[in-house]
Amino acid sequence: MAARPNPAGNDSSSVQDYVKTIYALTEWHDEPVTSSRLAARLSVANSSVSEMIRKLSELGLVNHKPYRPVELTADGRRLALAMVRRHRLIETFLVQDLGYRWDEVHDEAELLEHTVSDMFIDRLDARLGFPPADPHGDPIPTAAGSITLPDxxxxxxxxxxxxxxxxxxxxxxxxxxxxxxxxxxxxxxxxxxxxxxxxxxxxxxxxxxxxxxxxxxxxxxxxxxxxxxxxxxxxxxxxxx
Missing domain, CATH: 2.30.30.90 (Ferrous iron transport protein A (FeoA))
Known part of the structure; x- marks a missing residue:
């Protein structure tokens, strides 16, 4: 079994954000992920995206050739799903236990997802009763990295x-x-x-x-x-x- 990614340890928050965004752009829509789409989604310059894509490629997290779409590698997808799991469990906790509205939780989760440990996330999952989806209906990946989208x-x-x-x-x-x-x-x-x-x-x-x-x-x-x-x-x- 492949080692479980450690989002809070070895990877910078910018790397985590990029792989999660690449995944998010393809989760519900079968459209190629281009540098311009990433720049628009992350509100950064195209030059910044190009530099980060080069770094992600060196880390073995994406496959990319000039003028071609960006695709996650198996390692990149594992890291992306680990971050998605964190984000969606935190959103669920904020709504279910802390009384946040569903329109208030995204930015809070963006901050918290980079700082907590795998143990915290696993215990949060259990505390919430292993919810299948977050407050917006987006499915929550399992600790093993599997995810099932609704039909x-x-x-x-x-x-x-x-x-x-x-x-x-x-x-x-x-x-x-x-x-x-x-x-x-x-x-x-x-x-x-x-x-x-x-x-x-x-x-x-x-x-x-x-x-x-x-x-x-x-x-x-x-x-x-x-x-x-x-x-x-x-x-x-x-x-x-």
Whole structure:
């Protein structure tokens, strides 16, 4: 069995952030990771990204050739998942035990994930009851480095009449999270696609069940941030391309 990576020990926080970001850019989207995408995600200059990619390559954490996408090696993926595990468990703890809102936890977790030990993370996992996902529905890797993504797709991919449950909501935009919280749209919420306004207009969906259900309109950013998992008769139905 391969040695477990030691995020709090041998690797700098910038190395940890880069491999975690490379993983995050490919976790839910099958798009190549380029230097410009990394620079935009990390809010740094392209020259800084190029230098770090060279370092990551020397460390054996990424494979990269000029003008080609960046890909994690097996070692890079192990380190990335170790950092993802830390981040998502800390977010879960902040919400579940310390009363943070789901839009407040990202920056706190970014700071804490670099400082705690593997023992702390493992005990935190046990303390929380080994949660399968964080407050935003993102799956939490195991201590062994395995991860299972839910069978979910973004809201805009579903046909009219399709029903599902909210399995994940992207946490990239805190304002979006606050809006959804105000509308009581969270993980596990039932949702049925009702239709789309013409000419690229908003998508209307019914949220909830029974007497408490209501219709909401979702713009483009929301339909890409909300991920549904099909349920019942709609599992496996056709999707919008």
């Amino acid at each position: 979910a797709l973004p809201l805009y991919r579903f046909d009219d009449g399709h029903s599902g449950r909210v399995a994940r909501i992207s946490d990239e935009n805190p304002q979006l999270l606050r809006f959804l919280a105000s509308e009581e749209v969270g993980i596990g919420a039932a949702m049925t696609v009702l239709g789309r306004a013409p000419f690229g207009g908003s998508l209307e969906a019914r949220v909830g069940r029974g007497a408490g259900a209501r219709n909401l309109s979702f713009g483009d950013e929301l339909t890409r941030a909300i991920w549904l998992e099909s349920v019942g008769e709609h599992a496996g139905c056709s999707l919008v391309p």
